[in-house]
Amino acid sequence: MQIKPGNVVVLTGASGGIGVHFVRAFARLGTRLVLAAYPGNDLQALRSEIEKEGCDSVDMICDLRDNQQRVKLIETALDRFGRVDVLVNNAGVEYTSFFHELTEAQIAEVLAVNLESPMMLARLVLPTMLAQKRGHIVNIASLAGKSGPAFQESYAATKAGLIAFTASLRSTYRTEGPSASAIVPGFVEAGIYSRLKAKTGVSAPALLGVSPPEAVVNAVLRAIECDSPELIINPMPVRPLLAFTALFPRAGEWITEKIGANNFFRKAIQQDKTTPK
Numbered sequence: 001m002q003i004k005p006g007n008v009v010v011l012t013g014a015s016g017g018i019g020v021h022f023v024r025a026f027a028r029l030g031t032r033l034v035l036a037a038y039p040g041n042d043l044q045a046l047r048s049e050i051e052k053e054g055c056d057s058v059d060m061i062c063d064l065r066d067n068q069q070r071v072k073l074i075e076t077a078l079d080r081f082g083r084v085d086v087l088v089n090n091a092g093v094e095y096t097s098f099f100h101e102l103t104e105a106q107i108a109e110v111l112a113v114n115l116e117s118p119m120m121l122a123r124l125v126l127p128t129m130l131a132q133k134r135g136h137i138v139n140i141a142s143l144a145g146k147s148g149p150a151f152q153e154s155y156a157a158t159k160a161g162l163i164a165f166t167a168s169l170r171s172t173y174r175t176e177g178p179s180a181s182a183i184v185p186g187f188v189e190a191g192i193y194s195r196l197k198a199k200t201g202v203s204a205p206a207l208l209g210v211s212p213p214e215a216v217v218n219a220v221l222r223a224i225e226c227d228s229p230e231l232i233i234n235p236m237p238v239r240p241l242l243a244f245t246a247l248f249p250r251a252g253e254w255i256t257e258k259i260g261a262n263n264f265f266r267k268a269i270q271q272d273k274t275t276p277k
């Protein structure tokens with residue numbers, strides 16, 4: 001689907017590390033924007049920035065764990081602009097921890113923000129996209145959803161779910177107008193990864209590398225324009241490893257361990273536990 005000036009884009013996690021790059025890119029394309037975040041402290045400043053550049057936008061502090069607020073978000077988009085062309089499910093929450101040490105509330109938060117909310121928001125925009133015979137839903141997943149790194153159980157589960165949800169959405173709706181793409185980044189120099197690195201002093205394994213946020217933005221735009229099912233964003237090519245792991249799970253698990261992703265999160269936990277708060 002070609003992104004045209006005036007198209008309406010609903011973006012969650014708008015003021016997050018990667019989110020701000022999406023906002024600026026969509027604003028440059030002349031789209032109208034509905035920006036959501038929670039707690040959303042930086043949202044208004046971001047909106048003022050793009051409005052100065054002439055971007056028509058609305059911002060909403062929206063706790064995506066709450067269905068009423070999700071409904072309100074899409075109602076706001078439709079009341080204000082009358083259509084939704086693109087939904088980018090970008091908001092995400094991650095806790096690096098032993099799974100048994102997470103609270104039930106933290107696990108519920110990860111499930112709600114990373115998986116339940118993208119599904120419910122997609123459900124809410126699909127009738128409009130079907131009526132328009134046009135629309136694209138972009139789900140920002142993660143390589144964690146493909147590889148299951150250590151200390152990422154809830155996060156990896158939601159991202160794997162998001163990848164499967166996207167594939168299923170495509171199978172159902174692609175010929176009806178709306179489509180969907182999963183974007184699968186490895187480590188990105190922004191947001192979650194940058195904070196973890198700053199907090200613990202631990203960097204991503206050199207064998208995996210770190211992508212700039214612009215690479216994720218470009219992938220999202222390409223996915224919409226080319227109707228891509230799934231784009232993996234990582235400096236090192238990882239699809240061969242994923243294919244190998246699918247064929248030989250035990251050997252794949254061994255290689256994944258050697259590449260160092262598990263160790264990155266392991267070291268981050270050790271560092272976090274020994275750093276004075």
Ligand SMILES: NC(=O)c1ccc[n+]([C@@H]2O[C@H](COP(=O)([O-])OP(=O)(O)OC[C@H]3O[C@@H](n4cnc5c(N)ncnc54)[C@H](OP(=O)(O)O)[C@@H]3O)[C@@H](O)[C@H]2O)c1
Pocket residue numbers: 012013014015016017018019036037038039040041042062063064065089090091092093094113140141142143184185186187188189190191192193194
């Ligand atoms: N950074 C990476 O290395 C990396 C790698 C792979 C995938 N990803 C994925 O990329 C996406 C963006 O990640 P990021 O690194 O930019 O994360 P981030 O900086 O932590 O931003 C997360 C965004 O989600 C919003 N949010 C959190 N809880 C929310 C809730 N309950 N309701 C509504 N919004 C909520 C935050 O709002 P506030 O702005 O108000 O805080 C923020 O805008 C996520 O889906 C993440 O899983 C990131």
